[in-house]
Amino acid sequence: xxxxxxxxxxxxxxxxxxxxxxxxxxxxxxxxxxxxxxxxxxxxxxxxxxxxxxxxxxxxxxxxxxxxxxxxxxxxxxxxxxxxxxxxxxxxxxxxxxxxxxxxxxxxxxxxxxxxxxxxxxxxxxxxxxxxxxxxxxxxxxxxxx
Amino acid sequence: xxxxxxxxxxxxxxxxxxxxxxxxxxxxxxxxxxxxxxxxxxxxxxxxxxxxxxxxxxxxxxxxxxxxxxxxxxxxxxxxxxxxxxxxxxxxxxxxxxxxxxxxxxxxxxxxxxxxxxxxxxxxxxxxxxxxxxxxxxxxxxxxxxxxxxxxxxxxxxxxxxxxxxxxxxxxxxxxxxxxxxxxxxxxxxxxxxxxxxxxxxxxxxxxxxxxxxxxxxxxxxxxxxxxxxxxxxxxxxxxxxxxxxxxxxxxxxxxxxxxxxxxxxxxxxxxxxxxxxxxxxxxxxxxxxxxxxxxxxxxxxxxxxxxxxxxxxxxxxxxxxxxxxxxxxxxxxxxxxxxxxxxxxxxxxxxxxxxxxxxxxxxxxxxxxxxxxxxxxxxxxxxxxxxxxxxxxxxxxxxxxxxxxxxxxxxxxxxxxxxxxxxxxxxxxxxxxxxxxxxxxxxxxxxxxxxxxxxxxxxxxxxxxxxxxxxxxxxxxxxxxxxxxxxxxxxxxxxxxxxxxxxxxxxxxxxxxxxxxxxxxxxxxxxxxxxxxxxxxxxxxxxxxxxxxxxxxxxxxxxxxxxxxxxxxxxxxxxxxxxxxxxxxxxxxxxxxxxxxxxxxxxxxxxxxxxxxxxxxxxxxxxxxxxxxxxxxxxxxxxxxxxxxxxxxxxxxxxxxx
Numbered sequence: 132x133x134x135x136x137x138x139x140x141x142x143x144x145x146x147x148x149x150x151x152x153x154x155x156x157x158x159x160x161x162x163x164x165x166x167x168x169x170x171x172x173x174x175x176x177x178x179x180x181x182x183x184x185x186x187x188x189x190x191x192x193x194x195x196x197x198x199x200x201x202x203x204x205x206x207x208x209x210x211x212x213x214x215x216x217x218x219x220x221x222x223x224x225x226x227x228x229x230x231x232x233x234x235x236x237x238x239x240x241x242x243x244x245x246x247x248x249x250x251x252x253x254x255x256x257x258x259x260x261x262x263x264x265x266x267x268x269x270x271x272x273x274x275x276x277x
Numbered sequence: 278x279x280x281x282x283x284x285x286x287x288x289x290x291x292x293x294x295x296x297x298x299x300x301x302x303x304x305x306x307x308x309x310x311x312x313x314x315x316x317x318x319x320x321x322x323x324x325x326x327x328x329x330x331x332x333x334x335x336x337x338x339x340x341x342x343x344x345x346x347x348x349x350x351x352x353x354x355x356x357x358x359x360x361x362x363x364x365x366x367x368x369x370x371x372x373x374x375x376x377x378x379x380x381x382x383x384x385x386x387x388x389x390x391x392x393x394x395x396x397x398x399x400x401x402x403x404x405x406x407x408x409x410x411x412x413x414x415x416x417x418x419x420x421x422x423x424x425x426x427x428x429x430x431x432x433x434x435x436x437x438x439x440x441x442x443x444x445x446x447x448x449x450x451x452x453x454x455x456x457x458x459x460x461x462x463x464x465x466x467x468x469x470x471x472x473x474x475x476x477x478x479x480x481x482x483x484x485x486x487x488x489x490x491x492x493x494x495x496x497x498x499x500x501x502x503x504x505x506x507x508x509x510x511x512x513x514x515x516x517x518x519x520x521x522x523x524x525x526x527x528x529x530x531x532x533x534x535x536x537x538x539x540x541x542x543x544x545x546x547x548x549x550x551x552x553x554x555x556x557x558x559x560x561x562x563x564x565x566x567x568x569x570x571x572x573x574x575x576x577x578x579x580x581x582x583x584x585x586x587x588x589x590x591x592x593x594x595x596x597x598x599x600x601x602x603x604x605x606x607x608x609x610x611x612x613x614x615x616x617x618x619x620x621x622x623x624x625x626x627x628x629x630x631x632x633x634x635x636x637x638x639x640x641x642x643x644x645x646x647x648x649x650x651x652x653x654x655x656x657x658x659x660x661x662x663x664x665x666x667x668x669x670x671x672x673x674x675x676x677x678x679x680x681x682x683x684x685x686x687x688x689x690x691x692x693x694x695x696x697x698x699x700x701x702x703x704x705x706x707x708x709x710x711x712x713x714x715x716x717x718x719x720x721x722x723x724x725x726x727x728x729x730x731x732x733x734x735x736x737x738x739x740x741x742x743x744x745x746x747x748x749x750x751x752x753x754x755x756x757x758x759x760x761x762x763x764x765x766x767x768x769x770x771x772x773x774x775x776x777x778x779x780x781x782x783x784x785x786x787x788x789x790x791x792x793x794x795x796x797x798x799x800x801x802x803x804x805x806x807x808x809x810x811x812x813x814x815x816x817x818x819x820x821x822x823x824x825x826x827x828x829x830x831x832x833x834x835x836x837x838x839x840x841x842x843x844x845x846x847x848x849x850x851x852x853x854x855x856x857x858x859x860x861x862x863x864x865x866x867x868x869x870x871x872x873x874x875x876x877x878x879x880x881x882x883x884x885x886x887x888x889x890x891x892x893x894x895x896x897x898x899x900x901x902x903x904x905x906x907x908x909x910x911x912x913x914x915x916x917x918x919x920x921x922x923x924x925x926x927x928x929x930x931x932x933x934x935x936x
Contacts, residue, residue: 143629
């Protein structure tokens with residue numbers, strides 16, 4: 132008796148887990164994004180053009196152009212520049228500004244412009260970045276607020 | 278001051294180490310003197326940690342910018358309230374704060390339990406001290422809050438104290454952010470208590486559920502704070518981050534959700550062990566998982582291993598954390614395995630339609646959710662290790678799995694308490710489920726008639742009715758008996774019913790809160806938003822509301838400059854209120870900050886963001902229409918209130934006298 136009860140319970144569990152794994156796979160296919168460097172997304176194979184990418188870098192000083200629908204800017208990573216057009220539905224995060232670190236997510240257009248639908252930005256405050264390292268030293272007092 | 282702080286932290290390490298050795302040796306050899314010494318070490322550790330915290334707070338209030346930590350997280354003009362909260366706004370301070378909470382829990386546990394659980398206490402003390410020692414090492418060696426700010430001049434290092442600090446990140450200057458971290462930490466740290474008792478029970482080969490009964494209140498306490506912390510984090514994200522939502526499946530959010538999921542599973546499955554002696558291995562596994570997920574969450578947040586907007590800078594502490602977690606996890610699993618003969622179940626599952634099996638499914642599904650969140654969060658790391666390519670997954674992955682899980686959980690929330698232990702008869706099912714099912718059907722038909730076609734939302738609202746009807750039915754049945762037999766009024770009957778069995782009826786209240794919370798989340802299925810540039814006098818329509826920009830202004834204060842729009846919100850031609858969304862730029866931290874304005878009612882939120890200055894010198898305004906958001910916050914409050922009721926002891930009074 133207990134045996135069939137356990138079998139029923141196990142069958143139910145299997146069914147639920149199977150459904151969840153399937154859903155997870157569908158969600159994965161829909162939202163997976165590949166981390167690439169600026170250099171890599173600029174030399175994509177044709178079959179990679181439709182893939183979603185995440186690219187990180189620094190926002191070039193003075194490159195930000197605001198417009199009603201979004202924002203255009205250049206992302207710099209090791210001397211390579213990527214032209215980015217952000218047209219996502221969320222407002223640009225408060226931390227996004229000249230010189231901040233940003234990760235953009237989106238697709239590569241055939242014109243070489245990266246069409247971003249998501250921006251994450253992190254303030255690379257000079258003050259903090261320079262003394263928050265292991266040495267706990269500030270490279271020059273002038274960079275302080277004093 | 279800095280030296281005093283450093284010395285305090287340096288003293289803590291040997292004290293804790295001595296306490297660990299004394300406790301474990303004293304426990305194993307039954308040497309009372311050593312056990313006492315161990316307990317005193319824990320109390321001394323707590324005092325040292327309190328001193329360290331006091332020194333840091335003192336430095337914040339005296340604007341001691343010699344300190345690198347104070348200079349980095351405060352400035353002279355910061356309000357006294359936020360100076361206190363700056364304590365945990367950075368990594369070094371948060372670690373110290375975490376450790377201090379460990380000390381608080383440790384000392385309290387010692388004072389509450391040492392008389393009753395003589396055999397367990399040495400090990401409990403030793404385990405808590407081990408955690409304290411780990412954080413003391415981190416704080417003392419890798420990430421100290423007591424480091425002087427220095428600068429280098431021509432190769433020599435000289436002390437350097439700026440006139441003013443860098444200031445607290447404006448995003449953190451929000452009341453929710455001030456109480457969110459302590460709540461979250463109280464929750465995360467609190468799971469050390471059930472974990473320590475579970476391990477101690479295994480070490481002394483104490484069979485049964487004693488460790489569960491002893492720590493039930495501690496677990497509820499920690500769970501309550503963790504729930505509060507997660508909800509306040511969501512609340513903060515909603516009102517402060519300005520993207521119109523409260524949950525983004527960010528690694529840091531996931532880090533706090535994972536232990537909450539396993540902790541919730543644990544709270545339910547311990548009831549089966551208390552009642553039927555089943556699932557002992559499972560409960561030990563859950564408490565181990567919850568404790569280490571709490572630490573893992575901190576690891577995720579601090580190590581920068583998964584990139585996240587609000588993760589702290591990369592630092593070497595990730596290595597220490599993962600080492601501590603790996604060793605601790607291995608030892609715990611080994612201990613549970615070596616004591617497996619004490620964890621054999623005393624009975625089996627009688628029926629698939631029973632209270633036990635509903636708990637079983639509840640646990641399974643909570644763990645599946647936790648696993649999915651875990652997998653999705655660390656997927657970039659896994660894919661890099663196994664495929665050589667870093668791949669991230671986004672919200673669709675988490676939502677696809679977790680929405681059906683959430684609905685199934687809600688179903689179990691409704692049906693579980695109505696099922697009998699062991700086996701539920703058809704008659705019992707009919708008696709208990711008729712009304713809730715009818716309520717669910719009525720809601721579904723009404724919503725369908727009104728044109729709602731979103732599948733998940735329909736199911737969610739119907740299940741909401743199902744849960745609420747089921748709980749009300751339970752309250753009604755219990756209080757009806759009291760009303761007819763004792764002549765009590767309905768209010769008094771409900772109160773006495775709850776007071777006499779806080780665990781059961783408090784739990785029901787938690788379930789009502791959960792149902793409201795889920796309904797609030799289901800509201801997101803109907804979210805909409807618009808973004809456009811509006812010149813003065815122009816307006817835009819959304820969800821029956823009209824949003825008109827009357828006036829745009831800009832100005833500066835000593836702390837920041839801002840652009841602000843005055844907006845008139847009208848509904849059906851009737852003016853409701855003026856809103857003033859603002860975009861600020863703080864000088865000290867060189868950071869922008871959106872001050873959103875929210876018009877909130879019980880059925881919906883109108884959420885207005887000043888997104889940016891437009892190309893035609895208008896204001897780019899983004900308006901979100903978010904239905905049922907308030908249900909989420911109200912549900913959360915009810916959930917917390919219900920949990921507090923379950924913590925209270927049952928009121929014992931003679932009914933004959935009251936009659």
